[in-house]
Amino acid sequence: xxxxxxxxxxxxxxxxxxxxxxTLSLLAAGAHLILTAVVEGLPVLLERGVxxxxxxxxxxxxxxxxxxxxxxxxxxxxxxxSLAGVAIGVPAGILMSEYPDGWLSRAAARALQLIAxxxxxxxxxxxxxxxxxxxxxxxxxxGAVSLCITALPYIxxxxxxxxxxxxxxxxxxAFSLGLPRWKAVLMILxxxxxxxxxxxxxxxxMRALGETAPVLFTAGAAFFxxxxxxxxxxxxxxxxxxxxxxxxxxxxxxxxxxxLLLAALSMGLAFAVRKLSGExxx
Amino acid sequence: xxxxxxxxxxxxxxxxxxxxxxxxxxxxxxxxxxxxGPSGCGKSTLLRTINKLILLRRGVRxxxxxxxxxxxxxxxxxxxxxxxxxxxVFQTPNPFPHLSVYDNVAIGPKLRGTAxxxxxxxxxxxALEKAGLWEExxxxxxxxxxxxxxxxxxxxxxxxxxxxxxxxxxxxxxTANLDPLNAAKIEELVKELSREITIIIVTHDxxxxxxxxxxxxxxxxxxxxxxGPISSILSESYNDILQKLVNDRLAAREAKQxx
Numbered sequence: 001x002x003x004x005x006x007x008x009x010x011x012x013x014x015x016x017x018x019x020x021x022x023t024l025s026l027l028a029a030g031a032h033l034i035l036t037a038v039v040e041g042l043p044v045l046l047e048r049g050v051x052x053x054x055x056x057x058x059x060x061x062x063x064x065x066x067x068x069x070x071x072x073x074x075x076x077x078x079x080x081x082s083l084a085g086v087a088i089g090v091p092a093g094i095l096m097s098e099y100p101d102g103w104l105s106r107a108a109a110r111a112l113q114l115i116a117x118x119x120x121x122x123x124x125x126x127x128x129x130x131x132x133x134x135x136x137x138x139x140x141x142x143g144a145v146s147l148c149i150t151a152l153p154y155i156x157x158x159x160x161x162x163x164x165x166x167x168x169x170x171x172x173x174a175f176s177l178g179l180p181r182w183k184a185v186l187m188i189l190x191x192x193x194x195x196x197x198x199x200x201x202x203x204x205x206m207r208a209l210g211e212t213a214p215v216l217f218t219a220g221a222a223f224f225x226x227x228x229x230x231x232x233x234x235x236x237x238x239x240x241x242x243x244x245x246x247x248x249x250x251x252x253x254x255x256x257x258x259x260l261l262l263a264a265l266s267m268g269l270a271f272a273v274r275k276l277s278g279e280x281x282x
Numbered sequence: 283x284x285x286x287x288x289x290x291x292x293x294x295x296x297x298x299x300x301x302x303x304x305x306x307x308x309x310x311x312x313x314x315x316x317x318x319g320p321s322g323c324g325k326s327t328l329l330r331t332i333n334k335l336i337l338l339r340r341g342v343r344x345x346x347x348x349x350x351x352x353x354x355x356x357x358x359x360x361x362x363x364x365x366x367x368x369x370x371v372f373q374t375p376n377p378f379p380h381l382s383v384y385d386n387v388a389i390g391p392k393l394r395g396t397a398x399x400x401x402x403x404x405x406x407x408x409a410l411e412k413a414g415l416w417e418e419x420x421x422x423x424x425x426x427x428x429x430x431x432x433x434x435x436x437x438x439x440x441x442x443x444x445x446x447x448x449x450x451x452x453x454x455x456x457t458a459n460l461d462p463l464n465a466a467k468i469e470e471l472v473k474e475l476s477r478e479i480t481i482i483i484v485t486h487d488x489x490x491x492x493x494x495x496x497x498x499x500x501x502x503x504x505x506x507x508x509x510g511p512i513s514s515i516l517s518e519s520y521n522d523i524l525q526k527l528v529n530d531r532l533a534a535r536e537a538k539q540x541x
Contacts, residue, residue: 167376168338168339169372169374169376170376170378170379171338172330172335172338172370172372172376173372173376173377173378173439173442174378175335175338176333176335176369176370176443177366177389177390177393177394177442177446178362178365178366178367178368178390178394178446179366179390179393179394180362183393187389187393188378188389188393191380192378192379192380194380
């Protein structure tokens with residue numbers, strides 16, 4: 001082996017080692033994240049069992065209690081936000097994909113781009129001034145609205161991209177049947193792309209589930225009961241944010257349990273998204 | 283002679299690339315008309331200009347007059363009405379992958395509201411019979427269309443087009459992706475259908491054009507080189523014609539460089 005070959009082989013090994021190190025440190029960080037959540041959260045889950053998702057938290061420093069009201073608040077707000085997000089975002093995505101040159105479509109694209117670029121806490125502030133102040137209090141509705149706004153750009157963009165990915169040949173077939181354009185789009189291309197749109201909806205739900213900043217000013221911090229749609233409520237992410245900062249051991253442990261629950265829900269959704277989008281058959 | 287399609291002074295651009303230059307032709311009603319030429323000469327573009335599918339491509343510009351069944355489709359409010367009588371079959375079979383065999387044929391009339399219920403069943407059967415596919419699929423109408431073989435899928439696409447009850451059928455190299463046996467089946471079908479409707483078929487195969495068509499146009503580099511009865515445009519051998527065209531072009535370029 002001459003010097004040239006040797007130096008190449010050394011370089012090759014060095015680069016490989018660097019890449020391996022980078023990969024491993026990323027994996028380690030991820031593993032640490034999940035492991036900590038499991039190590040800290042699982043005992044709480046095992047200790048409380050079903051009561052964890054049914055009962056309200058215990059008093060500060062007292063018995064453990066559960067995450068019931070925050071879980072209900074999360075489910076209510078995320079469902080409302082996703083439903084509204086799909087109801088607005090999917091049509092917007094269809095519009096942007098199929099009528100890209102229309103004024104409404106351009107306006108929608110601009111607006112959604114703006115929202116996506118905005119730090120999500122500003123969305124929360126906007127809803128605070130538009131809904132919370134007029135209503136006189138934070139509420140599940142206001143929280144749902146801010147989560148919906150945060151999720152919208154993702155739902156619309158994913159819908160648009162999935163429609164744009166339909167091969168031209170199917171598009172031509174759909175438009176060759178003597179149908180008005182809107183009918184070919186809504187009755188043939190959109191159903192053909194059902195999986196893409198379901199993926200968009202799930203991605204939006206995932207987004208809404210994970211966000212904390214938008215609900216900070218809007219959802220309230222009612223961790224001990226669910227009072228209704230127009231009353232203060234809370235989400236798991238808010239519970240983590242508030243309880244983790246308290247000095248009370250039982251609340252800190254509840255926060256960990258909430259971390260585990262939230263991570264499990266998110267990963268479940270992510271798995272569903274991968275399943276759906278991976279099996280797009282066109 | 284009555285014209286199913288009359289094109290005058292047609293120019294088509296993709297961005298700055300000119301795909302068709304000053305194309306004029308006349309497709310007599312009731313004939314099989316072949317659009318012939320080598321790959322990339324603008325045949326498919328020309329076909330898609332007739333039913334306006336060309337407008338699905340971005341940056342496309344169409345200039346000139348395209349009259350289909352008597353209506354100027356680029357300048358008439360009735361273009362959609364006329365184009366619902368124009369069916370098309372593509373080079374690669376493209377049945378809708380999310381629909382069953384039945385629904386692939388039924389979807390056009392169903393969505394246009396021209397047939398429903400038992401009437402729709404009858405129409406679907408009629409179209410599948412016309413396309414020579416009924417016997418092969420009558421027991422699996424509810425199965426996904428993607429389960430069919432390539433040749434069957436292409437005949438399904440023909441049935442889908444026929445279910446529109448077209449007066450004009452456009453075919454873009456419909457046998458190019460099929461084996462000889464399936465290709466022969468499609469050719470038989472074209473002959474049979476031509477008794478009732480006008481057919482425009484794009485092909486680069488001069489023999490196929492001779493077998494099927496009575497009239498045609500020969501395209502080269504986006505221009506019509508000759509047009510009329512098929513015997514007159516193919517009086518010389520196709521290869522000789524192409525060879526001559528290429529030579530002329532080279533000669534012209536050399537002359538230009540010399541000057």
